[in-house]
Every structure is written in C-alpha cells, then in structure tokens.
Amino acid sequence: MPGQGxxxxxxxxxxxxxxxxxxxxxxxxxxxxxxxxxxxxxxxQAYLLVLADxxxxxxxxxxxxxxxxxxxxxxxxxxxxxxxxxxxxxEALCQEAHAELRRRGERVARGAPHSxxxxxxxxxxxVAWAHVGDSRLYxxxxxxxxxxxxxxxxxxxxxxxxxxxxxxxAADPDQHKLLRGLGGPDAPVVExxxxxxxxxxxxxxxxxxxxAQLSAAELGLLSARSDQEAALRExxxxxxxxxxxxxxxxxxxxxxxxxxxxxxxxxxxVGQAVRKAAALGRRRVRAGAAG
Numbered sequence: 250m251p252g253q254g255x256x257x258x259x260x261x262x263x264x265x266x267x268x269x270x271x272x273x274x275x276x277x278x279x280x281x282x283x284x285x286x287x288x289x290x291x292x293x294q295a296y297l298l299v300l301a302d303x304x305x306x307x308x309x310x311x312x313x314x315x316x317x318x319x320x321x322x323x324x325x326x327x328x329x330x331x332x333x334x335x336x337x338x339x340e341a342l343c344q345e346a347h348a349e350l351r352r353r354g355e356r357v358a359r360g361a362p363h364s365x366x367x368x369x370x371x372x373x374x375x376v377a378w379a380h381v382g383d384s385r386l387y388x389x390x391x392x393x394x395x396x397x398x399x400x401x402x403x404x405x406x407x408x409x410x411x412x413x414x415x416x417x418x419a420a421d422p423d424q425h426k427l428l429r430g431l432g433g434p435d436a437p438v439v440e441x442x443x444x445x446x447x448x449x450x451x452x453x454x455x456x457x458x459x460x461a462q463l464s465a466a467e468l469g470l471l472s473a474r475s476d477q478e479a480a481l482r483e484x485x486x487x488x489x490x491x492x493x494x495x496x497x498x499x500x501x502x503x504x505x506x507x508x509x510x511x512x513x514x515x516x517x518x519v520g521q522a523v524r525k526a527a528a529l530g531r532r533r534v535r536a537g538a539a540g
Contacts, residue, residue, distance in 0.1 A: 252528070253459070257285070260274045260275065260430065260489075261273070261274045261276065261482060261485055262281075262287075263478070263482075264285065264287050265287070265477075265478060266287045266289035266296070267291070268477075268504065268505050268506055269287050269289070269296065269477070269502065269503065269504045269505075269506070270477035270478045270481040270502070270503045270504040271285050271287050271298070271347050271481070271500075271501065271503070272481055272482065272485055272500075272501060273285060273465040273485075273498065273500035273501070274450070274485055274489055274498070274499050275420070275498055276488075276489055276492050276494060276496040276497050276498050276499055277493065277494045277495040277496040277497075278496075278497060278498050280308065280310065280311055281311065281498055282302060282303040282304065282310030282311050282313075282314055282498050283300070283301070283302050283303070283314060283456045283458070283498040283499065283500035284300075284301050284303070284311075284314035284315055284317065285298075285299060285300040285301070285316045285454075285500050285502060285523065286298070286299045286318045286321050286322055287443075287457065287502065288321070288322065288325045289516065293331065293360060293372060293373075294372065294373045295330065295331075295370075295371060295372045295373075295375050296369070296370070296371040296504065296506050297321060297325050297330065297369070297370050298368065298369040298452075298454055298502050298504055299317065299318060299321040299342075299367075299368045299369075300366070300367050300368075300384055300454045300455065300456060300500050300502060301313070301314040301317035301318060301346075301364045301365060301366050301368065301384070301431075302315075302364060302365045302382065302383075302457065302458075302498070302500065303315075303362065303364045304316060304358045304363050304364065304430075305361045305362050305363045305387065305432070306359070306360045306361070307359035307360030308355070308357075308360060308362070309354075309357060309359075309360030309361055309362040310360075310362070310363075310364075311507060312353055312360075312362045313350050313353070313362035313363055313364035313431070313432055314364050316349045316350050316353050316362065316364070317329075317346040317364050317366050317431065319349070320342060320345050320346040320349050320488060321342055321346070321368065324338070324341065324342055324345065329341070330370060330372070334377075335370045335372065335375060335377025335443060336377050336379070336441045336443060338366050338370060338377075339375060339377055339378070339379035339439070339441065340379065340441070341373070341440055342366075342368060343345070343368070343379055343380070343381055343431065343437060343439045344365055344432050344436060344437070344439075345491060346364070346366060347431040347433075347436060347437050347471055350362045350363065350364060350432030351432060353432075353444055354432060356535055361432065362429065362432050363430045363431060363432040363433060364382070364431045365380070365381060365382025365383055365384040365427070365431070365456070366379075366380060366381050366382065366384065367379070367380040367382075367384040367385060367386050367398065367429055367454050368380070369386060369454060371446065371504075371506045371507075373446075374445050374446040374507065375443075375445065375446070376443060376444045376445070376446045376506075377438065377441065377442070377443040378398070378440050378441070378442045378443070378452075379403065379441050379442075380398045380401075380435045380439075380440055380514070381429045381430060381431055381438075381439055381440070382400070382401050382402075382427050382429060382430050382431075383400040383401060383402050383405070383427060383457050384454070384455065384456050384457065384500075385397055385398050385400070385453075385454070385455055385457075385460055386398045386442075386452060386453070386454050387452065387453040387454075387455075387465060387469070388450065388451075388452055389450065389451045389452075389453070389472060389473070390447060390449055390450050390451075391449060391473070392466050392470065392473070393469075394466075394467055394469060395450070396442075397465065398440065398442070400412045401427055401428045401429035401430075401440070402426060402427050402428060403426040403427075404426070406428065408470075408518075446507040447507070448507060448508045449505075449508075450505070450507055451469075451472050451473065451503070451504065451505040452502075452504045452505075452506070453469075453472050453501070453502065453503060453504075453505075454470045454501070454502040454504070455456065455468070455499075455500065455501045455502070456497075456499060456500040456501075457497065458488060458492065458496065458497030458498050458499040458500070459484070459485075459488045459499050459500065459501050461492075461497070462487065462488040462491040462492055462499075463484060463487060463488055463497075467480065467484075467487070468484065471483060471484045471503075472505075474502045476485060477503050477505070480503065481501060483501050484501055484540070485499055485501055486505075488501075513528075518535065
C-alpha cells in the first residue's frame with residue numbers, strides 16, 4: 250500500500266529542463282489554478298521560466314494561468330527574446346498575457362480571468378525578471394538570500410518597512426487583495442529586476458501556496474541540494490502537508506542556470522574557449538574561400 254509521501258508525489262505535476270526542476274500540485278483545492286512553464290535553448294544558453302497563479306471564480310482561474318503560460322510559450326517560440334533586451338521582452342510578455350486574459354474574459358459567461366505572473370529570462374550571464382501580483386522570485390548565492398520580489402498586495406504595502414513574517418503575512422486577509430494583476434480593466438504595472446549571473450547563484454519562483462508554508466531559509470537550503478528534482482519534491486511535500494486538507498494550490502521552480510562552483514566555472518570557461526576557437530576557424534575558412 251503506498252505511503253503518504255508516495256501519494257503526494259503522485260499528485261505532483263513535474264517538469265524539468267537542464268539545471269531546472271519545477272512542479273505543481275492541487276493541494277486541498279477543487280481545481281488547479283497554478284500553472285508554469287520551463288523553456289530552454291541550449292544553443293543560446295537561454296531559459297524562460299514562468300509561473301502564474303490564476304483567480305476569478307467559476308473556472309476562470311484555471312483559464313487565466315493557462316493563458317499566461319500559453320502566451321509565454323508563443324513568444325518564446327517566436328524567438329523575439331534573441332533580439333530584445335530582457336526587460337523589454339518580459340514587459341511584452343506581461344502585457345500580451347494581460348490582453349489574452351481580457352480576450353478570454355469576453356468568452357466566459359461567469360467569472361473573470363485574472364492572474365499573477367513571475368517570470369525569469371536568462372541569456373548567458375544576463376538575467377532579467379518581472380512580476381505582477383504576489384507570486385515570488387527569490388535569488389540566492391550559497392546560503393545567502395540576495396533578494397526577492399515584493400508582493401503587490403494590500404497587506405504587503407501596509408507592512409512595508411517592517412520586518413515581515415511570511416506566515417503572518419499569508420494569514421492576513423488583506424494579502425489576497427492584490428494591488429496589481431493581469432486581466433483587470435487597466436494595463437498592469439510590471440515590476441522589473443536584472444542582474445549579471447554570478448557563479449553559484451540560484452533562483453526560486455513560487456506561488457503564495459508555497460511561500461506561505463516555507464520560509465526563505467528553507468527554500469534556500471532545499472534549492473541548494475545537488476539533486477534538484479528530489480529537493481523540489483520534498484519542498485512541495487512540505488508545503489502540501491503544512492497546508493493541510495484545505496491547503497492552497499502550490500507551484501514551484503528551482504533553477505541554477507549558471508556555473509556552480511569551480512568545476513562548473515572551469516567547464517564553462519573551457520566551453521567558451523572552444524566556441525571562440527571554432528568561430529575563429531570558421532571566419533578563417535570563409536576568408537580563405539573569399540580569397
């Protein structure tokens with residue numbers, strides 16, 4: 250007879266690309282309103298990670314988060330991220346996702362599709378992120394939290410400047426009153442961040458069903474484990490167990506897209522040298538052919 254841990258694992262919808270593990274589960278809710286996408290281009294050393302938490306009632310939440318993820322996949326396949334600065338691409342993603350939710354809202358008899366979004370774009374060592382709502386991105390180096398996004402909620406705004414306990418924040422009834430979101434009557438105001446990727450840096454993207462149950466310290470320690478898939482499954486099991494029978498949907502992404510420690514830095518440097526030598530060789534061949 251399967252144990253409780255196995256039953257929880259069976260409930261997790263898991264995704265993975267190189268150096269990224271992601272998963273979501275319904276928890277104690279009747280429907281799954283969290284969705285995510287992990288997209289990777291090995292040739293360009295590029296990633297697009299997107300997580301959305303839908304809302305709106307009458308099935309609109311599922312429709313909303315699915316719409317955000319569909320737009321992300323479409324823009325990724327169009328490859329505009331290759332020529333646009335990261336923040337500009339992510340801004341376009343958020344605005345087009347908002348427009349898609351508005352279109353979907355016109356086709357439903359009940360409910361109104363709304364969603365949060367948090368997205369991370371990595372190209373080589375250039376990293377950009379964007380978010381609207383209370384789904385979060387955490388950035389770690391080793392055990393140290395370098396920063397996280399700030400929730401766009403009434404509760405978070407009221408507590409700004411004071412030390413915030415995430416468990417208390419999640420329990421605050423005003424936390425679910427979002428100041429920004431996708432799908433509303435007005436175009437969303439998107440918050441952006443960017444950085445140069447350092448060795449050993451990791452990112453965690455999650456919905457409020459995760460951060461309400463796991464502290465930043467716990468997420469940092471779990472995301473640092475060598476087996477990302479096992480660590481992610483443990484994190485989701487903890488969130489689901491702590492959330493209980495009426496717990497929220499959960500969605501979580503662990504990513505370490507850059508070199509991790511000196512062996513990875515050495516491998517990365519060797520790879521760059523090989524690619525440069527190959528490019529130089531191709532130029533010489535072309536120059537010889539032209540001559």
